[in-house]
């Protein structure tokens with residue numbers, strides 16, 4: 001067999017946890033090979049080893065049959081291994097080409113000679129692989145999808161043969177996902193080989209040839225994707241069958257919890273991001289907000305939670321106006337917030353897990369008494385969340401959150417907010433980066449909150465998630481409310497049209 005990369009018997013231990021325990025994965029030339037595993041299974045660790053960021057404790061890596069030692073990412077690059085990270089590493093005010101040659105520029109660079117030659121090569125590569133990138137565009141002016149293509153071009157420019165994609169679609173719109181899948185197919189048709197880390201089984205079915213499944217640091221097996229159903233892959237991954245549908249009864253809405261009236265809010269560029277936006281949400285219901293990313297969802301949530309100032313209009317919670325309250329006062333009035341960006345707004349990465357789980361309540365009993373933190377109560381609280389939300393980390397409550405896997409960080413934030421039992425739970429992209437087993441659990445907990453008579457405001461770019469979970473769906477486009485529909489009476493097509501700005505009643509844009 002023609003293997004471009006073989007990782008055999010890889011072991012990597014961190015304090016308190018064996019992240020990779022005898023893992024084997026073999027990548028054939030010209031294939032898309034998915035790497036699937038639950039949150040914390042060890043996928044990122046394995047790829048960091050291949051990319052030279054960690055050294056394995058045991059095991060062998062071969063590139064084109066030759067045993068190699070990948071001591072740092074430069075060695076990985078030289079061996080033809082490149083990685084598209086989840087968080088792009090681009091310099092915003094620079095052009096596409098400048099970003100691509102960054103690090104390999106010579107003196108000629110400063111006279112523009114390198115740039116012109118490089119731009120030509122970038123253009124050729126872009127054409128060859130169907131990337132459609134303008135070599136002279138500035139990064140800050142292009143979409144997230146385009147920025148990702150620049151990351152791909154960076155690897156191609158350095159003649160990478162093996163491309164690792166780490167959850168590449170987490171930040172993309174449905175159309176961009178489709179385009180990326182075409183690009184990946186072009187890449188393998190031209191002889192490249194791809195390792196794709198993703199939690200989305202639909203995407204694995206759409207593009208991958210084979211899939212290696214790992215669970216708790218161990219290889220479970222490698223399967224041919226065409227012969228394996230989504231259900232089978234999910235079961236291999238979590239060790240039990242997983243339901244993709246949310247089971248829930250009809251909602252029984254009670255009194256109004258959240259009322260947003262004629263809200264106008266400006267974005268960071270001082271442009272109106274929300275225009276006279278109104279909606280109301282009752283106890284006992286889940287209201288989903290559907291829209292293409294960047295249409296005012298973030299500003300709406302920031303205005304409700306107190307992170308952004310309101311130009312005009314009001315936000316009331318249980319009849320009380322929130323406009324002039326601080327973030328803490330709003331939290332204390334009964335708002336829970338699972339933020340869009342867990343690193344920026346959800347966690348303090350260098351604090352321990354325990355500390356992160358009391359961020360909003362550390363100043364009150366039982367967590368603090370007479371100004372002193374009560375470690376027993378704090379640990380007990382953390383242990384409860386760790387158990388119920390299956391938050392996995394090396395050393396439990398004392399783990400530094402930065403060292404935890406992305407999915408487990410997310411579960412910690414969700415656990416903290418749900419356990420506070422707020423009257424209004426705002427969940428923004430709650431299941432981003434979670435494995436299917438965890439998604440099933442989190443959805444159950446959100447429905448449970450609803451059934452307890454709490455109000456849940458769900459913002460998600462995943463239309464499937466909104467349709468599955470919400471009782472009513474409010475569609476937002478360009479900062480305006482296009483309409484509200486009952487989830488049981490709508491479909492993807494209707495929502496898609498509304499998201500593009502077509503009003504349901506009038507049938508006009």
Ligand SMILES: Nc1ncnc2c1ncn2[C@@H]1O[C@H](COP(=O)(O)OP(=O)(O)OP(=O)(O)O)[C@@H](O)[C@H]1O
Nearest residue numbers: 014019039040041042043044045403404405406407
């Ligand atoms: N630098 C580190 N120090 C300590 N523990 C670590 C470190 N990096 C990873 N771990 C631990 O190793 C385990 C595997 O983490 P890894 O990030 O590889 O998982 P993953 O499969 O990529 O998960 P996810 O799908 O959630 O991103 C986790 O329990 C994590 O807490």
